[in-house]
Amino acid sequence: MMDATTSKPVCDYDGSHYQTEFWEKGGRAYEDLVERISLRHLLPKNGALCLEIGAGAGRLTRELDHFERVVLLDYSRTQLQQAQERLGRGPRFIYVVANVYHLPFVPGLFHTALMVRVIHHLVDPRAALEGVRATLRPSGALVLEFANKRNVKAILRYWLGRQSWNPFSPESIEFSKLNFNFCPRSMRSWLHEAGFTIRKQRSISHFRIPLLKRIVPLHWLATADGVLQSSGELWQLSPSLMLRADAHPVGPIAPTQSFFRCQHCYSTELSESKHTITCPNCGPVCSISDGIYDFKEPFSSQRSK
Ligand SMILES: C[S@@+](CC[C@H](N)C(=O)[O-])C[C@H]1O[C@@H](n2cnc3c(N)ncnc32)[C@H](O)[C@@H]1O
Ligand SMILES: [Zn+2]
Structure with missing residues (x-):
């Protein structure tokens, strides 16, 4: 759907049962576990206020338990209702329906922002990153997951002539409507232009292969992935990448309550x-x-x- 205030299309999850269909019935325990392993390495160890963007049904929100309060933001109200059922209403969680391109927070509010499996739905990732940067305190951290077009499977398919697009070129690939895979170099330059410094990079989900997931016990596979994740500092060939980027300190932020x-x-x-x-x-x-x-x-x- 087209968002009227930003004139940018948004991937609409209203009414979707993504959490049950994709995660719970979709055989993705491995992907879920390796994302959590990566988050434990990348997230700051504490902080007052964390913004989870595109939080969906709150699948990963409990990974943020060391923050005093978490704002779950999503474009879809029904996704947040599902998150509320999972996490409860209590004062620790604040639920906000809004568009990532149009964040309704005072500048410099958050210690940390988390964005997992969201940026791949955005036509203008750089604009979104600039908005996120503005909501962070100086040196606040963004933990970002994105889909990598330069992964081993795409490279092999390209070399074997089974795929026309070049996994090494900088442009993003829209493999289905409003679903993009990104060039890691392009993502790094958008982050840089938006005012971030990349501190850590991890490559994740190396073993996203149905046969392996069937025959190797989940914890072995996830542990092996956890060992390989830090190779993301050197090369990025897995289908999913996660990084931590810190917001450049900027001038003083006007004090506001x-x-x-x-x-x-x-x-x-x-x-x-x-x-x-x-x-x-x-x-x-x-x-x-x-x-x-x-x-x-x-x-x-x-x-x-
Ligand atoms: C694939 S789900 C991921 C949910 C959750 N982060 C997870 O990993 O389980 C993508 C989420 O991003 C939200 N989303 C997509 N575009 C958005 C936008 N422009 N602003 C805010 N949320 C958006 C969707 O509503 C959906 O809940
Ligand atoms: Zn106004």
Whole structure:
């Protein structure tokens, strides 16, 4: 679907049963475990506030238990409802429906941001990274997973003439609608341009091969992958890559007690009532219901009037 405020297409997960269909019934215990192993190496060991972007049904959110509070952000309200069922409402979790291109937070708010299996849905990864950078404190960390077009399988297929696109070239490959594989070098340069310094890189999911997953016990396969992951510092040939990048320190951030800001005029003087957040310039910008802050809803209901 096309997001009306950014005019960028968004991969719509509303109503999807991605968590059960893809993860629980999809035979992906190996992929799940190796992502967790990588996260344990890349995430900072503590922090006050973490932003999980494209959190979906909260599959990985418990990996963030060492943060005091976690904001789960997703474009899809139904994904966040599923996350809420899994994690509960408590004060540690804040659920926010919003677009990654249009983040509704005051600058410099978060110690850490996490983005796993999300950037591969974005047509403009660099714009999204710039927005994420702005929400991070100076030297705040982004832990990012992305799909790698230059993986062994794609290289072999290319050399054998079974695939027309070149896995070594810098452009992204849209292998199905709004699903992209990226060139690792291009991703590194977008991060750099967006104001990040890459600190660590891990290659993950080396053994994403159905036969191996069937015959080798899960923990052996995941342990072997965990050993190989640090080779991502030297070369990146696995289908998925994860890295930690730190936000460049920039000038001082204006002190504010605010948490949210208006996505349209950037005012931080928003007033919150039981069901609404209102901007002094733009009117209602967020509805609040069932423990979910929804920054999309006021605009979709205004459009449908
Ligand atoms: C493949 S799922 C990954 C969910 C979770 N991170 C995980 O690894 O299990 C992608 C998620 O990104 C969200 N998403 C896609 N485009 C988005 C956007 N522009 N802004 C915010 N969330 C987005 C989708 O709604 C979906 O929940
Ligand atoms: Zn405003």
